[in-house]
Amino acid sequence: MPISIMLDAGHGGRDPGAVYNGRQEKDDTLRLTLAVGEILQNHGLDVEYTRTTDIYQSPYEKAMEANNAGVDYFVSIHRNSFPTDNVVSGVQSLVYNLSGIKLEMAENINDQLEAVGFVNLGVEARPNLIVLNRTKMPAVLVEAGFINSNTDNALFDENFDDIAQAIASGILDTLNHPDSVPDPSVYYVQVGSFRNPAYANRLLNELLEQDYTASIVEGDGFFRVRVGSFENLEDAAEMEQDLKRAGYPTIIVS
Template structure:
């Protein structure tokens, strides 16, 4: 079955977000979020939303909605702001910490937006943000330019469709790179850790041997996995290779 993404249009209702010359963040984020969702759905991804109208929902409620829905990824769309107008411009993405598939997805989104003309301000760790701290799945918050920057607003308005496509493409690039947008896929798990240093040590060891390994940090443990694979036979062959190399393994779907 396809993967599910919860798209979160930042702010809403009584919370306008950042405001500049009458322009409200909540309006930009809702319009962009709906456009991104349509593109993802057209590419076979199941999409859910924290809001589709101008209503207020607290950050905690947004995180709980994603957790209760059991989605696989959470993407929150925002516009940035700075105390001084027209002083800072560019895009940045925020994640709980700089690791795992969420970090890769944030980088892929930023790269796509940079290609449109935005300055890429990078990916930053923000463990204090509720929608990143309380979600149980990989989560990324994208700041799509500064709303108090005329430069970024022109980019946003003149390239709206391209921006929606860029964010969707960044998401899809990440999913394709780890093989998770196939209808059925399998991975071979080689270890599960609470200590990130141990997980990264095993990851690097596998990568040095050219195994397609990565860390899945979507649950309570850091799971070092190899794959995915289109069918069980391919996964079983990889499991045999890893076992012959001395690794403990289990196939996960």
């Protein structure tokens, strides 16, 4: 069964996103998203889109669309903006937290875009973004240059095909990793990873006192505190949301 991914062209319809000299983010993102999707399809991925035309969807609707489709990965493509024109340029990717396969994918995408000519501004955790915190699968938001940077716009327009290929290559490089395809048989919600076992045991006892089915998994010099196991992703995602509401950082692992 092929790996599935949902691509999201940021903004759309009545929401133009960032605007600079008449240029609208929603137009750049749609064009780029469709180009990336075509490359991924040609490499055997099952590609779905939140939109293929100029329509509006709320971030929540986009996240729910991905969840209902049951895709393996979610990538949202945007253009960045800065309060002052032509001051900042470069690419940046955003993830819910700096761990797991989503971080690896974000870093791979940034590296590929840097090779095209963009400044690499790195990967940042943004747990408050709905398309990152309400999606049940690994999710990455890519900021493909600043729309109010003449430098980035020239790079975007003159190297468009290379940029689409760079994003696709970053995704494909990640999926070639042996850990990129989750084992569907069992899932866990990880709430901490420590080198010091005392910290892991402290968190374990805290969870057990709240009647969570928690355990510690040791490996590679780390003590990982996990809740579960779950036979399907939906149950794991429900537990993850419960733990998030309780104030714990979470990631679903298999």
